[in-house]
Amino acid sequence: MNFASDNIVGGSAPVLQAILDANAGTMTAYGNDEISKRVRARFDEIFEREVSVFFVATGTAANALALSAAVPPYGLCVCHREAHIIDDECGAPEFFMHGAKLAGLPGIGAKLKPEDIDAYLRSLPKAVKQMPPKALSISQVSECGMVYGLDEIESFGQVCREHGMAFHMDGARFVNALVSLGCSPAEMTWKRGVDILSFGATKNGGLMAEAIVVFRPDLAESLGYRSKRAGQIISKGRLIAAQFEGYFGNDHWLDNARHANRMAQTLSEGLVRLPGVRLAWPREANEVFPIIPKTLDGALKAAGIHYNPWTELSLPETERVADHEILIRLVTSWATREDDVQRLLQAASSGASREAAE
Known part of the structure; x- marks a missing residue:
């Protein structure tokens, strides 16, 4: 019996069937196929607005690329000191941000508090010697299994707007938090101020299915190029997108x-x-x-x-x-x-x- 993680099991039957269905015949490469287009439209429906979606193969790629779109090389991204992006990704976010730093702050249950973030940001010197804070990243669910409530997320959004920062959510277990709160995807993200989301499906039935969902159009402008440079524009992209078709079907x-x-x-x-x-x-x-x-x-x-x-x-x-x-x-x-x-x-x-x- 293995309770080590939720990424140790394979893909679920609907996801695997969707891959088999997508495998037949020929389709346009590099994510320009009809399946990818349908799935992008499905993301629009799920989030109740038009969003930009970039399919990637791993959660590390999703986080690193999402943050690279929000944080310049001279910038700072604030997160919990036990966040996955600072503890478990071998420096990938810093690498793709081309030298930007992650600042890890403490918090019970690997959760941050909006008031602590605000106090930390106000304590930073406003001089060129200090890397300016450009993004906040929270993990939903946290590394200690805790879920941020909607009011907490909204407070983070307000702090980010006050300090001119982008708001990123690492959603490796996004849907586990979603059903725990009993809310809609829109309510847990852009309606509370989230600008960019790493949307994970691999831990919940996907085989290799992750996506970057962007709510702020300016953050999406460079992500196509960044994804290509990172080797995340998959030639047979329909087989990545198809997983989401099986994943979302019938509320699976x-x-x-x-x-x-x-x-x-x-x-x-x-x-x-x-x-x-x-x-x-x-x-x-x-x-x-x-x-x-x-x-x-x-x-x-x-x-x-x-x-x-x-x-x-x-x-x-x-x-x-x-x-x-x-x-x-x-x-x-x-x-x-x-x-x-x-x-x-x-x-x-x-x-x-x-x-x-x-």
């Missing part, structure tokens, strides 16, 4: 995310009933971050359950992981089975019972 993307979130809820509710187990942060999407005894960690690993340890950097001030404990991350996906969740909970319960008996 929403159903997948609801299932993943529900499995995480079942998992978190079962774990906190066990002695010595507590959550580092509330379960808000499809990730669970329990603090467990190391003996229980050993029992789970002995049962063949795979997951990753996690950093304590963004814990609340009142929370600490003791020497006999460990903080771990468990991730559920569209493909997680109820049986697997129950088997994990049974293994955890058995391990806790053995520890109590000893």
